[in-house]
Amino acid sequence: MIPAPFRYHRATSLEDALDALAEPDAKALAGGMSLLPLLKLRIGRPELVVDLGRLDLAGIERANGSLEIGALTTWDALSRAEELRGGGLDAIADCAAGIGDLQVRNRGTIGGGLAHADPAADLPAVAVALGLELVVRSANGERTIPACDFFQGPFATALSDGELVTAVRVSTPPTGSGSAYVKVEHPASGFALAGAAALVTPAGDVRIGITGVGGAPALVHGEDELVELEVYGDRFAGEEYRRHLARVVVRRALERARSRAERSSG
Numbered sequence: 001m002i003p004a005p006f007r008y009h010r011a012t013s014l015e016d017a018l019d020a021l022a023e024p025d026a027k028a029l030a031g032g033m034s035l036l037p038l039l040k041l042r043i044g045r046p047e048l049v050v051d052l053g054r055l056d057l058a059g060i061e062r063a064n065g066s067l068e069i070g071a072l073t074t075w076d077a078l079s080r081a082e083e084l085r086g087g088g089l090d091a092i093a094d095c096a097a098g099i100g101d102l103q104v105r106n107r108g109t110i111g112g113g114l115a116h117a118d119p120a121a122d123l124p125a126v127a128v129a130l131g132l133e134l135v136v137r138s139a140n141g142e143r144t145i146p147a148c149d150f151f152q153g154p155f156a157t158a159l160s161d162g163e164l165v166t167a168v169r170v171s172t173p174p175t176g177s178g179s180a181y182v183k184v185e186h187p188a189s190g191f192a193l194a195g196a197a198a199l200v201t202p203a204g205d206v207r208i209g210i211t212g213v214g215g216a217p218a219l220v221h222g223e224d225e226l227v228e229l230e231v232y233g234d235r236f237a238g239e240e241y242r243r244h245l246a247r248v249v250v251r252r253a254l255e256r257a258r259s260r261a262e263r264s265s266g
Ligand SMILES: Cc1cc2nc3c(=O)[nH]c(=O)nc-3n(C[C@H](O)[C@H](O)[C@H](O)COP(=O)(O)OP(=O)(O)OC[C@H]3O[C@@H](n4cnc5c(N)ncnc54)[C@H](O)[C@@H]3O)c2cc1C
Pocket: 027, 028, 029, 030, 031, 032, 033, 034, 035, 036, 071, 098, 099, 100, 101, 104, 107, 108, 109, 110, 111, 112, 113, 114, 115, 116, 120, 121, 122, 123, 163, 164, 165, 166, 189, 190, 191, 192
C-alpha cells in the first residue's frame, strides 16, 4: 500500500531534529523497520516525518562504570560489539543477534526498537532485567527514564510528544555476573512467543525480564514469581501454552546466565 501524504525532513543536527519534532503530528524515522510498514498500512498518518539517519547517535562509549549506547546503534552492531561480551552484558548481544534477519538487523536501531514498544519485541525483556536507562531529549531539555518506567503497555511508552531517545545507558554489573537472553520465536515473524532475559550476580541477586506474554515486559526475581505472571493467549499460542513457554525460556536464560557467571568468575 501507499502511505498517506506527509512532509519529509532530513535532520542535520540533534537540535534541528528536536525543533522539527516539536511540531504537532511529527514522527521520528530511524531505521524505518517498524515505522514504514505502519505508514504503508496507513495505521500511522504523521504530518511530518523527521529522518534521524544523518545524526551522530550511533556507537558504544564507556563512561563511569556504565556503557552508553547511541540510539541509532543497529542490532547488527550490538550483536558484534566486544563491549557486550563477558562482564554480565551478554543478554544485549544475544537479543540483538536473534532479531529478524540480517536486513532488519542492519537497519533497525536500539532507539527505534525501544520507542516502538512492541509487546513481542525482544529488547524490552533485557531492558528491565539489566535495568537500562533511556536518555531522552526534547526541545525543553534532557531527562532519564528507567526501563521499568518506560514501557506502559502495547506500543505505549513514557515518551512525551517531541521527545527523542538519544542513548541507552547500562551500568556494568558486578564482576562475576552473568546474563543471557533466550526466546521461543514465532516461526514466521521471529518475534518472541515468550522471551526471557536473566541477570545473576555473585551476591545471588536475580533479575528476570519477560517479553511476549503480556502488554509490557514483566520483571520477576525468581521462577517462583511466575505464578503471578499475567499471560495472554492468541491464535499463535494459547494462554496455557504461553505460560509454559515462559517457564521454559526463564529456566534456559537462568541456566545460561549462571554458566556465564561461573566462567567469568573463573
Ligand atoms: C521482518 C521483521 C522482523 C522483525 N523481527 C523482530 C524480532 O525478531 N524481534 C524484535 O524485537 N523485533 C523485530 N522486528 C522489529 C525491529 O526490531 C524494529 O522494527 C526496529 O528495531 C525498529 O527500529 P527502527 O530503527 O527501524 O525504528 P523505526 O521503524 O524508524 O521507528 C519505530 C518507532 O520508533 C520511533 N523512533 C525511532 N527512533 C526513535 C528515537 N531515537 N527516539 C524516539 N522515537 C523513535 C519512530 O517514530 C517510530 O514510532 C522485526 C521487524 C521486521 C520488519
